[in-house]
Amino acid sequence: MLEFQLNIEGENMTTTLFKVVALGTTITAGAVFADTTQDRTGWPEGFTVGTASQGGTYFAYGSGWASLVAEELGLTGGAEVTGGPMQNMALVHTGEAQFGMTTMGPAAESLAGTNPIAPGLQMTNACAMFPMYQTPFSVTALSSSGITSVSEIPAGARIGFGPAGSTSDTYFPRMMETLGVEFERRNGGWGDLGSQLQDGLLDVIAFAAGVPVPAVSQLEVQTDVNIIEFTEEEQAKLLEAFPVSEFEIAADIYTTLEAPARSVSMWNFAVANCDLPASFVKATVDVVMSDNERMMNIHRAARSTLPENWDKNKVMKWHPGAAEWFKENAGADIPDDMIHSAM
Template identity: 75%
Template sequence: MTKTILTVSALSLMASATLALADGHQDRTGWPESFTLGTASQGGTYFAYGSGWANLVAEELGISGGGEITGGPMQNMALVHTGEIAFGLTTLGPAFESLTGNNPIAPGLQMTNACAMFPMYQTPFSITTLSSSGITSVADIPAGSRIGFGPAGSTSDTYFPRMMETLGVDFERRNGGWSDLGGQLQDGLLDVIAFAAGVPVPAVSQLEVQADINIIEFTEDEQAQILETYPVAPFQISADSYSTIDADVRSVSMWNFAIANCELPESFVYAVVDVIMSDNERMVNIHRASRSTIPENYDRNNVLMWHPGAARWFTENAGAMIDDGMIHQDM
């Protein structure tokens, strides 16, 4: 697995952090000296969101840690399951496929050692083109169009091609990081980019500054077809997400969850979840998609086993009702 590591050294443990740790996180038995969080490609929401929360946790807990560029949800499930990295970000669709042995990185391997930590946000599926293309709807996409679906194995690459086929679109499939695909769209090497990422997607925000673009919504019938066929929910991309749109855009979405290797110490994962979930404003400052990174969304997880430390945090601090059968137990 090829990957690039971007490790950010934590700041020295400040007096305030020392007090906070003394108050709630005294037991550091078995804690790692450093940690790595798997994100995705640069230009996507995972990279911005994940790198931000990794740095926040490192600073608050006084541990060296940071984000790592990966291939996205599928690879993150594999890396966290094997313990190659401590934490990762995934979407519940790829998580389900990984648990059932259908992860293309290791076909047949049931990746049951990756546990849920906390809810992140919904990933909308959205379509972007240059205005000069004349494409203003899914039906307008010409046969044989070159469509960029993001990194191979990503949520977008796993589900968006299937959705396009369901809607009758004939296309050439292309892969790459979101920033690279945005450049290819501007250079005329792609006709469409099909994004599955939390909004605003950094690559789209950059594109609309540099070019005139169209952000295309699904019709009601198209949305209904996708909802009937795939594990997604209805979603509206709000008009304030991009300067290009002046009304909400009809879409569909999947929930994203942060994951942890199930064997990490309970007290460590509890402390990490506490940093993230106890102050939503800090997370929103990292990325606006974090408006959904709130305790009450814990029940959006119906796929992954919970890490015991995370389950304890939500039970003690958010009144969560998590069935014992959904909490990972050491064998």
């Protein structure tokens, strides 16, 4: 494994160590899409994709497309275990990671300079690259707990909200407060939190992740769980208070569900360091967006990784290479003032 440090100082931050999981494979110049006529001026020899903790959708999805791009373009590439969207925005902005994954809420906060990783730093050097999927917010408890609705969560319940700084940790505690839930806040990787729930160390896990969430799928195999939906009234409160949309978790996503579960969601986008060569980012986008079936084999959340969803980005400026791909292949009408460095 490779190790490096993100040296950004903030009033609520200590220097954080990240480990890179090298999932990409170096291949020869004769690789499938290693086009010798392609302009590769300024391309890096390798890349990393900032994801999140193991056991969550970001890591599974990001590891998959990192390996796919590395193989297709003949580069060394892999996924990086991080704390999620907030840290990914910081890593990509500083160039510590070439690519990352974020949700629109953390992206907006990062651009505004309110990212808790580095308060006051406007992370404008992270550019939109391609749409991924919607992140539903959902609540899971053991069936043995008797908790079948948000209103039944007891006061003082120990709730795991995911890694510190993740989308879950940033928004779900506020959502629970809005819905009148009193709780003890716990953080950790999704795999660890799933184990803690099963061991009785947590009462509830509040997930914000693409579905199916690997940790929930694993729990379903090992024990009986309740996947708790929001009521119509609860959903309406969240829609009014937060930058989220209506969402239903399809019944076929989890074996536990017998009917769609009412939820809310936030869009996820892949991001690229804005200084990367346009031809490199365009080629990367082409690999990911040109074959949805291949992406679906990586993770079922990729059912929304479609060119027509380019318009779900209303927050970040586009990387010029990504904007060029979507204009040429999706008829995207991206204004110049939404493209980085465009005049």
